[in-house]
Structures are given as structure tokens and as C-alpha cells.
Amino acid sequence: MSRKTVIRIAVLLVAVLFIVIGVFRDEAAMVLKKGRDICLSCIGIG
Amino acid sequence: MKKVSQEGKRTFIQLLFAAFFNGYAAGFIKGHIFQGKTKILCVPVLNCYSCPGALGSCPIGSLQAVISSRKHRFSFYVLGMIMLFGLLLGRLVCGFLCPFGLLQDLLHKIPIKKIKINEKVDKVLRYFKYVVLAILVILLPILIRDDFNMGDTWFCKYVCPAGTMAGIPLILANPALQSVIGFLFSWKMCLLLIVLISSTLIHRPFCKYLCPLGAIYGLFSRFSLYxxxxxxxxxxxxxxxxxxxxxxxxxxxxxxxxxxxxxxxxxxxxxxxxxxxxxxxxxxxxxxxxxxxxxxxx
Known part of the structure; x- marks a missing residue:
């Protein structure tokens, strides 16, 4: 297996692991909450 | 039948994805944003979640929102998603999926004299997006805290032209928002205008010099699957x-x-x-x- 393929598989595993950890740390819920409110700073108001 | 050029096909795909990521048409008419559960997921592109049509969350906005919160200084969730997009597609996202990239592409088609930036200057300016990523997206939201231990979303608040763009239909359709616009809005409108005008003269200036998401995806270029x-x-x-x-x-x-x-x-x-x-x-x-x-x- 080439070095590039090993890196690809490693990145894939780390990415999936990070998403799972993030869900357990309530980060996904935080993203949903933020996304549901109008972000005033994003549109240049607050 | 006339054969569609490669650029024509790409523009069609870009339009399709811009419509897909911003498919909540009612938001544009009623002046509110989509509040469904799909916003738990980040889209792969710089598409503000305050755009009335946005069905998903912006990865850069979400990243800053999590790391500037009281609870976390690092976002496994958003970083994991960005890594997944970077691994699968890399900067193909910029070329084919990003609505703000599409807007710059279309503006560059306006037939006026184009500017050619000196190669050495251009090379130095390209690093600026990494500075934006490191300072405005990561460091300042983590380090600068208010009395309630909350940080700010520095890039979204002071720079992001995609956010300003998203806010325009929202503000136009929402009188309550119109009554509270002030200096920050003027500042962001100026930045947006600079980006839009320079897009007619230079190809994709925002992607080349400012976009923190493009900077991250660029790191995946050598080993992305595409x-x-x-x-x-x-x-x-x-x-x-x-x-x-x-x-x-x-x-x-x-x-x-x-x-x-x-x-x-x-x-x-x-x-x-x-x-x-x-x-x-x-x-x-x-x-x-x-x-x-x-x-x-x-």
C-alpha cells in the first residue's frame, strides 16, 4: 500500500472519529442551535 | 445540436449546487431562515447559515461558534466534517460546489479589462488566507473572551462577504432587522463591494487571498481522493x-x-x-x- 493511500485511510478514520467524539460532546447540538438562529454578526448587525 | 462547453457544464453544476444548498425558497419571500434539523450538518462550502434559503450550516461559522463558546475550545465535530469533505473532494468544492465561487466566476465574465497581478506579489498574497484562517477563524475566537467567557466569531462578524450577501435578502424582507443596521453593516457592505468589484477584474480574488475554507481544503490537495x-x-x-x-x-x-x-x-x-x-x-x-x-x- 502506498504512503498516500495510508494517509488517506488515516485521515478518513480520524475524520469519522472526530465526528463521533463531537456528537458525544454535544457539539452537533450546538451547531444545530447556532444554525437555527439568525446570526446577526454574520449579516453585519450585532 | 450545439455541444455544451466544459465551462458551461461547470456553471450548470455550480448553479445546481447553489440552489441545492439554498433550497428553502420560502425564507427569501418571508424574510426568515430555515430551522429544520438538516442544519445539524455542515455543507462543504462557505454558505452562511443565515442565508434565508440555507438548508445546512456553514463549516467556518460553525467552527467559530463552537470554539468561541463557553464549553469548548476545539470542535471535533466540525473539524471532522471539514476533514471528510477535504479528503473526498479537496478544492473541487471550490471549483464546482461553492455559491460564492460561482458568483465570482460570473462577475469575472463581465467583459472589461482584467488586471494581472505581479507574480511575486500574488505569491505573497496567497498566504494571506492562511493568516485569516489562523488568526480570525481560530486564535481570536479562542483567546479573546468577554466577561461571560464567550468569544466572538471574528471572521463572520468582521470579514465574511458571503454572510453579508446572505443578510441582504433577509434584511430587505425583515423590517425589524432594517431598524438595527449600523456601522458594522456599512463596514461589511464595503468589504463585500470591494470583493465583488475586484472579482470583475481579477479571477476569484476572495478564493485566492481570503477564503479560510479554501485554505483548509488546499492542505488536502495532495491526497484528496479527487x-x-x-x-x-x-x-x-x-x-x-x-x-x-x-x-x-x-x-x-x-x-x-x-x-x-x-x-x-x-x-x-x-x-x-x-x-x-x-x-x-x-x-x-x-x-x-x-x-x-x-x-x-x-
Whole structure:
């Protein structure tokens, strides 16, 4: 297996692991909450 | 029947994805944003979640929102998603999926005299997006805290033109928001106008010099599953690929440069069909075999 393929598989595993950890740390819920409110700073108001 | 050009096909795909990521049409009419559960997911592009049509969350906005919160200083969730997009597609996201990239592409089609930036100046300016990523997206939201231990979303608040753009239909349709616009809005409108006007003169100035998401995806360019491939045996060194490249990538030297947005213009321009694109875990043998060989005529 080439070095590039090993890196690809490693990145894939780390990415999936990070998403799972993030869900357990309530980060996904935080993203949903933020996304549901109008972000005033994003549109240049607050 | 007239054959659709490669650029025409790309524009069509860009429009399709812009509509897909902003498919909540009622938001534009009623002046509110989508509040459904799909916003738990980040879209791969810089598409503000305050755009009335946005169905998903912006990865850069979400990243800052999490790391500037009281609870966290690092976002596994958002970083994991960005890594996944980067691994699968890399900067193909910029070339084919990003609505703000599409807007810049369309503005550049306006037939006025274009500006050519000095190569050395351009090379230095390209690093600026990494500075934006490190300072405005990561460091300041983590380090600068208020009395309630909350940080700010510095990039979204003071720079992001995609956010300002998203806010325009929202503000136009929402009188309550119109009553509270002030200096910050004027500042962000000025930045947006600068980006839009310069897009008519320079190809994708925001992507080249400012976009923190493009900077992250650029780091994945060498090993993302979608790769450009130059067959150095077929290449005759005519450099037509480099002449048509909107990102000024030296295709014959580094076809998978961090600056390449995978638009495919090089592939379409090559008279010898020496450039191809591949997708998958398996590495194309030819490109590995040819690695290190010199290009004829360069």
C-alpha cells in the first residue's frame, strides 16, 4: 500500500472519529442551535 | 445540436449546487431562515447559515461558534466534517460546489479589462488566507473572551462577504432587522463591494487571498481522493494548461497544487489529452511512475 493511500485511510478514520467524539460532546447540538438562529454578526448587525 | 462547453457544464453544476444548498425558497419571500434539523450538518462550502434559503450550516461559522463558546475550545465535530469533505473532494468544492465561487466566476465574465497581478506579489498574497484562517477563524475566537467567557466569531462578524450577501435578502424582507443596521453593516457592505468589484477584474480574488475554507481544503490537495493527473509521457510542454488556468497554477510542475480548484480548464485545453482527473483510494500508476521526469520543453 502506498504512503498516500495510508494517509488517506488515516485521515478518513480520524475524520469519522472526530465526528463521533463531537456528537458525544454535544457539539452537533450546538451547531444545530447556532444554525437555527439568525446570526446577526454574520449579516453585519450585532 | 450545439455541444455544451466544459465551462458551461461547470456553471450548470455550480448553479445546481447553489440552489441545492439554498433550497428553502420560502425564507427569501418571508424574510426568515430555515430551522429544520438538516442544519445539524455542515455543507462543504462557505454558505452562511443565515442565508434565508440555507438548508445546512456553514463549516467556518460553525467552527467559530463552537470554539468561541463557553464549553469548548476545539470542535471535533466540525473539524471532522471539514476533514471528510477535504479528503473526498479537496478544492473541487471550490471549483464546482461553492455559491460564492460561482458568483465570482460570473462577475469575472463581465467583459472589461482584467488586471494581472505581479507574480511575486500574488505569491505573497496567497498566504494571506492562511493568516485569516489562523488568526480570525481560530486564535481570536479562542483567546479573546468577554466577561461571560464567550468569544466572538471574528471572521463572520468582521470579514465574511458571503454572510453579508446572505443578510441582504433577509434584511430587505425583515423590517425589524432594517431598524438595527449600523456601522458594522456599512463596514461589511464595503468589504463585500470591494470583493465583488475586484472579482470583475481579477479571477476569484476572495478564493485566492481570503477564503479560510479554501485554505483548509488546499492542505488536502495532495491526497484528496479527487486528483488531477498529468501524464508526463504525453505532455509536449506547450503550457496551454497554464495559460488557461484561472488560479495561475503551474500545472506542468505541480498539477495538484493547493491553489488548484479542479475546474478542469487545463484538462479541456490540453491538445494531447495528457491531463486527466481521477477519484478513489487507488493511485493511478502512470502518475506515480512518471514522478520526477522532466516535461519536454520546460
Amino acid at each position: 486528483q488531477m493527473d498529468l501524464d508526463k509521457e504525453k505532455c509536449v510542454g506547450c503550457h496551454k494548461c497554464e495559460q488557461v488556468c484561472p488560479m495561475q497554477v503551474k500545472c506542468t510542475q505541480n498539477i495538484n497544487s493547493a491553489e488548484c480548484i479542479r475546474c478542469g480548464r487545463c484538462k479541456a485545453a490540453c491538445p494531447e489529452n495528457a491531463i486527466d482527473s481521477t477519484f478513489g483510494f487507488k493511485i493511478k500508476r502512470e502518475s506515480e511512475k512518471n514522478h520526477g521526469k522532466d516535461i519536454k520543453g520546460s
